[in-house]
Amino acid sequence: MLSRKNLEILVAAQKRLYCTFPELPSFEQRWDFETDGVIQALLTRLGDNDPYFHPRYAGHMSGYVCDVAVMSYFLAMQFNPNNHSYDGGRATTKMEVECLDSMARMLDWNHYQGHLTSGGTIGNLEALWIHREMGANTVICSKGAHFTHKRAANILDLKYLEVDVTKDGSLCSIALSGLLAALEATDVPVVVCTLGTTLNGAIDPLDEIFSLKAEHDFKVHVDAAYGGYFYLIRARLAGRNRKAFDFLPAADSIVIDPHKHGLQGFGCGALLLRGVSESTSQAIYTHDSPYTYFDRRGISIGEKTLECSRPGAAAAALWATMQCLPLEEEGEFSRVLLSCHTAAVKMSELLFAVDDVRLIVREPALDIVVFYIECADISAATRQLYEQLKASGFYVAMADCDISSETGVFREVSCIRLTLMKKEHLAMVDELADQIIRLSKCIADEYRSQYQAL
Ligand SMILES: Cc1ncc(COP(=O)(O)O)c(C=O)c1O
Known part of the structure; x- marks a missing residue:
C-alpha cells in the first residue's frame, strides 16, 4: 500500500501535472456522473481479494508494486502514452529503451534487441516465434517448464518435446542429451530452459545444457520470467544454481518479468534477444502501417514487437523504479x-x-x-x-x-x-x-x- 508520505508527494506531483502544457487552454474532464459513489463501491469490491500487497501474503507470485511504480504509473497514465510508436509515447519510449539497456547491461550484452511485453506469456511466445522465423521447428522443454511453452508451440505449429526433471524439479541434462541424440534429421531445436520454475523456483542447469552444444546444434531460450533478476545475486546462491546463472548471458533469448520480481504491477514483462541482426529482425517484424510511424527522430519500438499498443505508463513505472533501485550486484x-x-x-x-x-x-x-x-x-x-x-x-x-x-x-x-x-x-x-x-x-x-x- 502506498505510504502516507508518498501519497503527499503524489498529490504535490499531481498539482504540478495540472501545469504541464501551459500554452494550452486549461483542461480537466467534466462528466455528468459523480465518481464518489462508484469509487466507494469499488473499494468494497476490492476487499473481496486476498491481501496480495501485504507481507502476510506469501501465496502466488504476487509481490507488491513498489510505491514509486504506483506513483509513476498513476502520473504517466494520465498522458496515456502508447509505446507502439515514437510519436505515440516519446518520453516513455525513451524510458523503455533505458530500462532495456539496463537489463542488457546486467547481462553484459552490448548488442541486443528487446522491449517490454505485457508479461511472460507474450514474451515467451514472441521469443519462440522469432526462433521459428529463424529456422527452429522444434521446442524442447522440461516437464517443469511453464505451460505457456506448450501452448506457444501449438499456436506456432512447432513440434513440442518434453524432457524429464530431476528430483529438485529442474531439467535433467542427461535426458536432454538423449533426446537431442534421438531427434530426427529435419528437427531444428530450440531448448527452453527455466531459471526459476513456477512450482518451486527450480533452476535448470544451463551450464550442463550449454556443454551439450559440443555435440548438438540448438538454440537456447531462457524463461527467466520469475528468476531472471536473481542473476544479480548468483554468487549468493547454491553452487549449482550459481553455475547455471553464470551461463544466462550466453542465451539466445531471455524473458524476465518486472511484474514478478521487479516490483511492478501486472502487465510488465521483458524480452531480450541476442544475435538477431538488424536485417533479420527487420525481415521478421516488417509490416505495413502507413498510419503509425510519422516521427522518425526516435525509434518506434512497436515496429519490432509482437504486441502493438503497449502502455507507456508501464515503462514509466519501471524506469522510475530502476532509478531508485538500479540493477546493481551490491545495491x-x-x-x-x-x-x-x-x-x-x-x-x-x-x-x-x-x-x-x-x-x-x-x-x-x-x-x-x-x-x-x-x-x-x-x-x-x-x-x-x-x-x-x-x-x-x-x-x-x-x-x-x-x-x-x-x-x-x-x-x-x-x-x-x-x-x-x-x-x-x-x-x-x-x-x-x-x-x-x-x-x-x-x-x-x-x-x-x-x-x-x-
Ligand atoms: C517461469 C514462468 N514463465 C512464464 C510465466 C507466464 O508469465 P505471465 O503470467 O506473466 O504471462 C510464468 C508465470 O508465472 C512463469 O512463472
Missing part, C-alpha cells in the same frame, strides 16, 4: 532478492526439523518453499492447513506435486506453496513457521488419532 535491489532467498532458506530449515512436515525440495533454489504434512490424506491435510493459516491471518497457496512413496511409486498430492518474494518476509519467517508447525502438528495428530481409532 538495494539485490539486497531485496537476497532477503527473499534467505527467508526461503530459513523457512526450509525450520520446516525440515519438524517430523510431520516434508519438503518437496530440501533447499530452495530461490525463494519458493513447497511442503506437505505427512499423514493418511495429504491433500485434505493441505487444504485444512491452507484454511487454518488463512483464518489466522497468513495467506499461502497450494500446488499439486508428484511425491514418491517409500515404495518408489509417484502420486500427485496437493501441497502448500510459499512464495517469499517480499523483502519483509525475512522478518516474519519465524512467526509464519511457528504457525505452520503448530497447525501441522495438530492436523497430523488428528489423522493419527483417527487412524488409531479404526
Whole structure:
C-alpha cells in the first residue's frame, strides 16, 4: 500500500501535472456522473481479494508494486502514452529503451534487441516465434517448464518435446542429451530452459545444457520470467544454481518479468534477444502501417514487437523504479532478492526439523518453499492447513506435486506453496513457521488419532 508520505508527494506531483502544457487552454474532464459513489463501491469490491500487497501474503507470485511504480504509473497514465510508436509515447519510449539497456547491461550484452511485453506469456511466445522465423521447428522443454511453452508451440505449429526433471524439479541434462541424440534429421531445436520454475523456483542447469552444444546444434531460450533478476545475486546462491546463472548471458533469448520480481504491477514483462541482426529482425517484424510511424527522430519500438499498443505508463513505472533501485550486484535491489532467498532458506530449515512436515525440495533454489504434512490424506491435510493459516491471518497457496512413496511409486498430492518474494518476509519467517508447525502438528495428530481409532 502506498505510504502516507508518498501519497503527499503524489498529490504535490499531481498539482504540478495540472501545469504541464501551459500554452494550452486549461483542461480537466467534466462528466455528468459523480465518481464518489462508484469509487466507494469499488473499494468494497476490492476487499473481496486476498491481501496480495501485504507481507502476510506469501501465496502466488504476487509481490507488491513498489510505491514509486504506483506513483509513476498513476502520473504517466494520465498522458496515456502508447509505446507502439515514437510519436505515440516519446518520453516513455525513451524510458523503455533505458530500462532495456539496463537489463542488457546486467547481462553484459552490448548488442541486443528487446522491449517490454505485457508479461511472460507474450514474451515467451514472441521469443519462440522469432526462433521459428529463424529456422527452429522444434521446442524442447522440461516437464517443469511453464505451460505457456506448450501452448506457444501449438499456436506456432512447432513440434513440442518434453524432457524429464530431476528430483529438485529442474531439467535433467542427461535426458536432454538423449533426446537431442534421438531427434530426427529435419528437427531444428530450440531448448527452453527455466531459471526459476513456477512450482518451486527450480533452476535448470544451463551450464550442463550449454556443454551439450559440443555435440548438438540448438538454440537456447531462457524463461527467466520469475528468476531472471536473481542473476544479480548468483554468487549468493547454491553452487549449482550459481553455475547455471553464470551461463544466462550466453542465451539466445531471455524473458524476465518486472511484474514478478521487479516490483511492478501486472502487465510488465521483458524480452531480450541476442544475435538477431538488424536485417533479420527487420525481415521478421516488417509490416505495413502507413498510419503509425510519422516521427522518425526516435525509434518506434512497436515496429519490432509482437504486441502493438503497449502502455507507456508501464515503462514509466519501471524506469522510475530502476532509478531508485538500479540493477546493481551490491545495491538495494539485490539486497531485496537476497532477503527473499534467505527467508526461503530459513523457512526450509525450520520446516525440515519438524517430523510431520516434508519438503518437496530440501533447499530452495530461490525463494519458493513447497511442503506437505505427512499423514493418511495429504491433500485434505493441505487444504485444512491452507484454511487454518488463512483464518489466522497468513495467506499461502497450494500446488499439486508428484511425491514418491517409500515404495518408489509417484502420486500427485496437493501441497502448500510459499512464495517469499517480499523483502519483509525475512522478518516474519519465524512467526509464519511457528504457525505452520503448530497447525501441522495438530492436523497430523488428528489423522493419527483417527487412524488409531479404526
Ligand atoms: C517461469 C514462468 N514463465 C512464464 C510465466 C507466464 O508469465 P505471465 O503470467 O506473466 O504471462 C510464468 C508465470 O508465472 C512463469 O512463472
